[in-house]
């Protein structure tokens with residue numbers, strides 16, 4: 001009994017304390033988020049709330065040509081001793097009736113109107129001049145006619161005494177003709193189109209890049225990738241060498257092509273010629289299993305031919321993109337309304353030119369890296385373990401030293417550290433020690449799970465990028481490329497890469513392993529296995545995710561403009577800041593329509609594919 | 611001639627799935643592999659074409675040491691060894707004909723095959739294989755529209771596309787009803803007798819073993835516990851292979 005009560009008191013106490021803690025947390029939450037209904041109830045708030053709400057329900061979409069109708073009535077302020085004769089108004093036209101047709105300054109008088117348009121509004125002015133059309137007019141109120149076109153209003157006369165006749169003026173406006181789109185509607189239309197294409201481009205870029213990345217982020221594929229330390233360190237050494245080679249090759253090729261930059265025919269001949277030559281060389285050089293095995297010298301020759309073929313292709317790409325820039329932009333200046341097509345060719349070629357150098361560098365890295373890996377595997381298979389252990393510690397120390405040295409150099413550059421010992425020598429030394437230790441503590445022929453390392457790195461990077469909101473990326477992109485939709489494309493594109501790569505890789509992870517096993521067993525290469533066993537399984541979910549992402553990107557691109565990233569958000573935030581709520585309302589309506597349409601479209605499309 | 615010497619497989623985590631298994635299979639033999647679930651049959655078959663890397667031991671086939679072959683040599687070996695699976699392992703979203711053509715991947719030009727281009731010869735060959743297993747009319751349907759028995763026939767047609775000299779069949783009829791099982795086994799028998807293809811086939815039911823196999827090996831917890839003719843499996847041997855409590859039904 002006693003034993004039972006004691007813990008139950010404790011329990012109640014703990015519960016009480018828990019509740020108290022929760023209360024404190026929420027109380028603090030109210031404090032920091034400034035929950036305050038007094039502000040909400042304030043009259044000025046209420047007014048502005050109503051004003052905004054009323055503006056919002058009247059989006060500025062249509063406008064009419066307007067006909068202005070003005071009616072005058074003479075008046076004396078103050079009443080003269082001798083009232084002059086005033087001709088009676090034409091009873092078939094709209095007219096005003098002012099009792100006694102005069103008044104003291106600041107006196108309130110009643111004005112009645114007849115024969116106006118029924119149910120019409122307009123301002124009533126006092127014109128302090130003997131010329132009724134004088135530009136100065138003091139607004140005294142707003143009239144509103146009933147269904148008979150009659151109104152009655154009390155106005156206060158201004159303190160403008162004069163001996164001369166002065167006037168009351170009522171101006172009414174009437175919509176005539178058919179409604180047409182307002183300027184706001186036109187601007188909104190332009191921007192919403194920009195928004196949709198911004199989302200389209202961002203999705204396309206994201207899809208293109210996340211496709212290959214998703215394979216590196218798929219655990220089931222990467223955990224199979226293992227190699228011995230010899231191959232890994234030789235490959236790791238090969239990469240930077242290859243990248244440097246690739247960069248230099250790209251630079252050489254570009255400087256070789258530079259003299260022909262302005263001669264389109266020459267670029268064309270060079271491009272097509274080297275593309276043909278490259279294709280022929282590669283056709284001969286790529287290993288074809290039908291030929292069984294080659295002898296040694298042919299093998300060497302094929303390797304050389306492979307290299308030559310690749311160089312020829314790079315040359316072709318450079319020449320053709322150079323041609324594209326030239327032809328595209330000159331087309332743009334001749335095509336008139338279709339200038340955007342020429343511009344597209346020009347810009348696309350420019351993009352290709354810019355991307356080609358890193359692509360060549362990467363390809364060079366991959367090539368030399370894989371050569372190193374192959375060499376490592378060969379040694380691993382043939383050399384005795386003791387020799388291998390020695391080689392391993394050497395290579396792995398070198399590789400790690402290079403890696404750490406590069407990292408240190410990068411950090412040194414960022415932080416502007418000038419002491420080379422800190423940025424290069426120390427990191428390299430640490431890397432060398434780590435590499436040697438790695439070699440010491442692993443068996444020389446033991447395959448290491450390098451795939452899992454790459455997988456983990458890729459995942460971490462993707463998670464880091466994904467955790468940054470696209471809006472914040474837009475701010476950064478604006479610094480890079482300036483305000484405008486291109487910054488939005490970059491920001492959304494980057495975010496799309498990270499999130500699509502994750503979604504895609506989860507699909508790759510959930511595929512059936514059986515078909516992969518079966519295709520591998522037929523003697524297919526790794527690439528063939530991916531094409532025939534993996535890709536058919538992932539295409540439907542990939543399409544569905546891409547559609548879903550486009551949908552999200554359309555939503556995001558509507559607000560990416562808040563940060564200067566172009567699209568309709570740019571217009572919206574401007575109008576909100578200018579208190580131009582009717583225009584803002586138009587843009588919100590447009591966003592709602594587009595988002596709803598995309599939602600419907602993407603779910604309809606997704607249903608078809610899954 | 612296939613020679614397996616001291617084949618040992620220890621999985622990560624320490625499961626000893628094969629323990630120094632040695633045996634030989636002459637070219638053209640129909641060898642049945644029997645044993646309880648978990649006795650190591652699948653592991654053995656997969657170690658032969660190195661879908662699973664053996665921990666120790668050697669597999670030598672036609673004078674080539676498969677266990678030490680380079681990746682390229684391994685592919686050349688694999689393309690001559692067809693494989694048939696218990697769950698068929700078809701690519702279900704692809705067409706039947708594409709599944710069959712996959713058997714040709716070890717032979718075709720790698721570049722063209724990546725964009726799904728096969729020669730007219732190969733396509734005709736694929737149609738002939740489908741005809742041979744009696745489902746030529748299904749060639750252009752999706753693989754998941756077929757019944758289990760039909761799917762396994764696609765699996766056999768895919769193996770045949772490799773012009774195999776050996777077929778590894780891992781419980782090819784375990785997911786099929788007995789009538790279908792016999793029809794599938796008859797195709798394997800036909801391939802064995804007519805084309806002289808060596809067949810290694812793991813099986814569950816002894817009656818299938820008696821009916822189709824030339825020779826039997828039995829595994830128990832990774833150990834080779836029997837090697838001989840199907841008729842030699844008497845009650846005593848049966849208990850050794852399947853354990854004391856087992857009742858003989860087949």
Ligand SMILES: Nc1ncnc2c1ncn2[C@@H]1O[C@H](COP(=O)(O)OP(=O)(O)O)[C@@H](O)[C@H]1O
Nearest residue numbers: 621622625627646647648649650651652653654
């Ligand atoms: N990938 C694996 N990892 C760890 N253990 C495994 C793996 N595959 C199979 N095993 C184990 O190896 C043993 C043999 O399995 P298996 O070859 O599939 O037997 P069978 O095909 O005869 O049913 C079993 O004990 C099983 O649990």
Ligand SMILES: [Mg+2]
Nearest residue numbers: 651652653781
């Ligand atoms: Mg099994």
